[in-house]
Amino acid sequence: MFENEKRMAAMEALKFVRNDMRIGIGTGSTAYYFIEGLSELVKNGLRITGIPTSKKSEELCRSFNIPVDYNIKDIDIDFDGADEFDPYGNLIKGGGGALVREKIVAYNSREFYVLVDHSKYSERLHKFPLPVEVLPFMSEKTLENIERLGCRASFRDDKKFISDNGNYIIDCVFSYTDPELESQIKMIPGVVEVGIFRHLATKIFQGTIDGCRIIDVK
Numbered sequence: 369m370f371e372n373e374k375r376m377a378a379m380e381a382l383k384f385v386r387n388d389m390r391i392g393i394g395t396g397s398t399a400y401y402f403i404e405g406l407s408e409l410v411k412n413g414l415r416i417t418g419i420p421t422s423k424k425s426e427e428l429c430r431s432f433n434i435p436v437d438y439n440i441k442d443i444d445i446d447f448d449g450a451d452e453f454d455p456y457g458n459l460i461k462g463g464g465g466a467l468v469r470e471k472i473v474a475y476n477s478r479e480f481y482v483l484v485d486h487s488k489y490s491e492r493l494h495k496f497p498l499p500v501e502v503l504p505f506m507s508e509k510t511l512e513n514i515e516r517l518g519c520r521a522s523f524r525d526d527k528k529f530i531s532d533n534g535n536y537i538i539d540c541v542f543s544y545t546d547p548e549l550e551s552q553i554k555m556i557p558g559v560v561e562v563g564i565f566r567h568l569a570t571k572i573f574q575g576t577i578d579g580c581r582i583i584d585v586k
């Protein structure tokens with residue numbers, strides 16, 4: 369859905385990539401367009417090092433001959449998609465189950481550029497269930513503890529979905545996903561990471577019917 373908008377967001381963001389940059393490479397269908405476009409630039413001589421946020425994106429990079437290295441201290445810009453964003457640049461991420469690595473890369477990047485289609489915007493985060501990665505150990509209790517915060521929660525694909533880190537994803541339906549929930553959920557033992565990304569995005573590239581809108585996050 370909205371493939372053209374996703375492609376336009378990715379193409380606009382690619383204009384910010386320069387020689388010798390170390391860049392975070394996201395996960396998902398919008399990130400795919402970014403990786404595809406990046407591979408063309410690399411083919412034409414651009415020198416960059418990529419830090420992929422999932423095994424899938426790493427495989428894609430390698431198949432496109434995009435150099436990959438995880439032993440990088442400074443990441444210039446991270447480019448990734450999102451499931452939902454609000455006017456303050458708060459994000460829900462993890463629809464593809466890659467939230468742990470995505471958050472590590474975003475946190476350690478000087479800039480974090482988010483690539484989305486128009487449908488991802490909400491005045492208040494409520495449309496997309498909040499993904500939470502949890503350890504398998506006593507995960508039923510972890511789910512119960514998360515539900516106590518006021519949501520309906522379920523294991524993704526009845527525990528058949530296993531993250532790149534060997535963990536489960538719990539999808540949590542809140543009537544409103546208050547960004548403040550990030551720290552409350554993270555406090556629960558067994559929780560590895562929460563798909564709320566606050567104070568991380570620096571620019572949002574939102575594909576629209578006739579182009580791409582760039583939002584600078586204050």
Ligand SMILES: O=C(CO)[C@H](O)[C@H](O)COP(=O)(O)O
Nearest residue numbers: 396397398449462463464466
């Ligand atoms: O967080 C993610 C993966 O864990 C993705 O960035 C998010 O799900 C958006 O994906 P898409 O670009 O396919 O809509």
